Amino acid sequence: xxxxxxxxxxxxxxxxxxxxxxxxGGLSKDAADETFAVNAGRDRSMAEQATISLSAQVSYPSGExxxxxxxxxxITIAQEATTSSAATLTxxxxxxxxxxxxxxxxxxxxxxxxxxxFVLTVTPQNSEPTASITVADWPDVDPGTYPAGVTITLDGxxxxxxxxxxxxxxxxxxxxxxxxxxxxxxxxxxxxTLVISTPIADSRQTLTFSLTVTxxxxxxxxxxxxxxxxxxFETQPQVSVGLNQAVFGGETILLDGTASSSLQAAYPxxxxxxxxxxxxxxxxxxxxxxxYAVAPLVTDTTELEFYLTVxxxxxxxxxxxxxxxxxxxxxRVLNDTGMSQQANDTANGNTQQNAWPGQDSHKGxxxxxxxxxxxxxxxxxxxxxxxxxxxNGDEQDDDVTQFSCVRDNVTGLVWEIKTTDGGLRDQDHLxxxxxxxxxxGSEGSLNGTSTQCSLTNCNTEAYIDAINTAGLCGFxxxxxxxxxxxxxxxxxxxxxxxxxxxxxxxYTGDGxxxxxxxxxxxxxxxxxxxxxxxxxxxxxxxxxxxxFLNKSSAASIRLVRAGR
Numbered sequence: 042x043x044x045x046x047x048x049x050x051x052x053x054x055x056x057x058x059x060x061x062x063x064x065x066g067g068l069s070k071d072a073a074d075e076t077f078a079v080n081a082g083r084d085r086s087m088a089e090q091a092t093i094s095l096s097a098q099v100s101y102p103s104g105e106x107x108x109x110x111x112x113x114x115x116i117t118i119a120q121e122a123t124t125s126s127a128a129t130l131t132x133x134x135x136x137x138x139x140x141x142x143x144x145x146x147x148x149x150x151x152x153x154x155x156x157x158x159f160v161l162t163v164t165p166q167n168s169e170p171t172a173s174i175t176v177a178d179w180p181d182v183d184p185g186t187y188p189a190g191v192t193i194t195l196d197g198x199x200x201x202x203x204x205x206x207x208x209x210x211x212x213x214x215x216x217x218x219x220x221x222x223x224x225x226x227x228x229x230x231x232x233x234t235l236v237i238s239t240p241i242a243d244s245r246q247t248l249t250f251s252l253t254v255t256x257x258x259x260x261x262x263x264x265x266x267x268x269x270x271x272x273x274f275e276t277q278p279q280v281s282v283g284l285n286q287a288v289f290g291g292e293t294i295l296l297d298g299t300a301s302s303s304l305q306a307a308y309p310x311x312x313x314x315x316x317x318x319x320x321x322x323x324x325x326x327x328x329x330x331x332x333y334a335v336a337p338l339v340t341d342t343t344e345l346e347f348y349l350t351v352x353x354x355x356x357x358x359x360x361x362x363x364x365x366x367x368x369x370x371x372x373r374v375l376n377d378t379g380m381s382q383q384a385n386d387t388a389n390g391n392t393q394q395n396a397w398p399g400q401d402s403h404k405g406x407x408x409x410x411x412x413x414x415x416x417x418x419x420x421x422x423x424x425x426x427x428x429x430x431x432x433n434g435d436e437q438d439d440d441v442t443q444f445s446c447v448r449d450n451v452t453g454l455v456w457e458i459k460t461t462d463g464g465l466r467d468q469d470h471l472x473x474x475x476x477x478x479x480x481x482g483s484e485g486s487l488n489g490t491s492t493q494c495s496l497t498n499c500n501t502e503a504y505i506d507a508i509n510t511a512g513l514c515g516f517x518x519x520x521x522x523x524x525x526x527x528x529x530x531x532x533x534x535x536x537x538x539x540x541x542x543x544x545x546x547x548y549t550g551d552g553x554x555x556x557x558x559x560x561x562x563x564x565x566x567x568x569x570x571x572x573x574x575x576x577x578x579x580x581x582x583x584x585x586x587x588x589f590l591n592k593s594s595a596a597s598i599r600l601v602r603a604g605r
Contacts, residue, residue: 075101079108079147081157088166089135090204097126097145097157104150111144112161132163134205136258139163167258170202170211174252174266181277181359186269187239188276190303195235195250195266202256213255219265221248239270241304246270273355278302278310280330280351282363283395289370290338291409293402294322296363297395298330300351307353318345320367323412325393333393335412336367343367370409373451377406377424379534406451407534418450420544423534426450427545434515446514447545452529454522454604457513459548459597465495465507468548471595474560474577475500476521481564481574485592492595501560504598519600521562524578524587526601531585539582549582550597557582558596565589 078100087093095118099106108126110118120128126145144158175196179187187193195216202210216230222240240246248270253263283297300310312330316322320337322345330349337343347363380401383394394400402408406424409415419428420439429437429444434455437444447456459468473489475498485500492499496507501521508519532540538552550557558581564574567589576589579596590596 077101077103077147077149077151077153077155079145079155079157081143081145081159084160084162086162086164087132089132089163090166092129092131095126095128095130095143095145097147099126099147099149099155102147102149103153106147106149109146109148111146113141116141116143116161130161132161134257135163135165136167137165165258166204167256167260168202168204169260169262170254170256171200172252172254172262172264173197173199173201174250174264175199176266176268182271183269185267186271188271188303189239189241189273190276191239193237193239193268195237195252196233197235197252197254198233200233200252200254200262202260205257210256211254212257213253215253215255217251217253219249219251220267221246221270224248225250241273242270243274244272245275273304273306275357276302276304276307276355277357277359278307278351278353280349280359280361282347282349282361285364285366287366287368288336288404289368290336291370291412291414292336292404293393293408294334294336294347294365295395295398295403296324296332296334296347296349297398298332298349298361298363300330300349302353304353307355307357309354311352313350314347315350316345316347319343320345322347322367331395333395335414336365338414339367339369341369373406376449376451376529379407379423379425379532381407381411381423381534402534419448422532422542422544424451425532425542425545427542429545430455430514432514446516449529452526452604454526454529455514455516455602456530456546457508457519457600458546459550459599461548463495465504465511466513467495468550468597470494470597471499472504472560472598473500473595474590474592475502476562477502479562479564481566481569481577482571483564483573483575483592485577489593489595499595501598505600508600513600516602518602520602521560522599522601524561524563524580526604527559527561527580527599528587530599531580531582533585540585541582546599549599552583554583556584558590558594560590560596560598 080098107123110120110128112118115133117131118128141161142158143161146156148154178184200211214231214233216235218225224237247267249265249267251263251265253261255261279301281299288294296314300312314324314327320339320343322337323335326332345365348360350360352358378401382389383400383402385394385397406415410424417426419426421427428448428450430446430448431437432445445458460466471492473486473492475485475487477484487498487500496503509517530541532542539549539557541549558579561578563578565576565578568576577592579590580587
């Protein structure tokens, strides 16, 4: 018989208890393996375009955890910080019950990653759209009233769907007419707008239209709209008088009126322009809707009103008003261009062109001269005003053929006249540009290439000295003209060359030549070499353009003196 002491018994029972615990799984391997995991939560349901909160739970993380929610692109998830599982989800618009998978991925500080997901069911919550019809009011008639025989647009583009803000929220359009003469047969009635022609009848009538819109989820809404159509006898002609104007006295006032009717039976239309005010303009062809007037010469600013009255064959009369401010014509110190022709998009001509307003010939001294009301001290083409002077500088009659100088009564400049006698001022003489003062750093050429004259040195300075020594027209202060001086003589409106009033400036040169250059006193900044201007400005009296020429070039000279 075997005996156990107390120490042995205690060890036995401890071992036995450990075996029992092991047999019951209390110390199993699964229990000891604490796995990192994340729980996205249960499956959920929500209404379209609603917002819910998201959160996730993790098990056995090691350190800080970051979270990342993912969903299909149509779903919006906003998460302020990745260190928190909190986020908000906004459901998309749907047309039927739709399921989406929403996932969350958690990552702890030990780079352990776990992912879980739940199913989100989104249900549609559709409300019906709102149909809307708008029609622009017609001018000069009551709102909602329209003439016969015109085109108007019924616009349904302001229709909307409150629960769908996309541009294609309205899926279908259907226009119908429910009252009045049929005007929609044969038209496309399934568009967002409906363009109709109003009926022509002997009496007024009401047209009523309905618009049914269908949204993307099949809900519909209908609205109606009524308009009143005038009878043919009540439909007035359409009249316009253009914009109000402000002009100087003597300039052209554009009476650019239009008159039309939507009814063929209303023709012919009669038109007449009249006016009111303290001064009397001259209206050219006052029975034409599209015409013009010559503004009166005034000493103070004057307000005029012009009235275009149009009557159709039904006896309907419409009058529109155009307001014109006329200011005193200013004292002239510069010549106008000489342009009296007017242009359209294809050609120049002498007829009034209201469709192309603001032309040179509509304004300035040339416009007054064309109207025969320009006051001149002398004579001259277009707006030019010249007086002939004899060899002593005395004024000559306009019809004399022998004269030595010409005074420009606008600018005050006195000009030399060329000759054909082979002498000092002969038209065929050519000179290079030369000046010991104000030369831009380069005096120029004493005798340039191809120069020819009666002097030893054919240059501008030598010619000026010779003319002043001779005392042409009794004056001794002759000089080269500035660029502006010489350009003031160019007659841009002349149809032939040279472009100058040859009655006062004969013997200017060969008008059939390719160019006819005359020197100015102005050195050119173009072509500077070693800080010295090698060129000087000249003006071509064939084309009327300016350009710079090398100072050694051969060109003509017309000297000038005085001026305002």
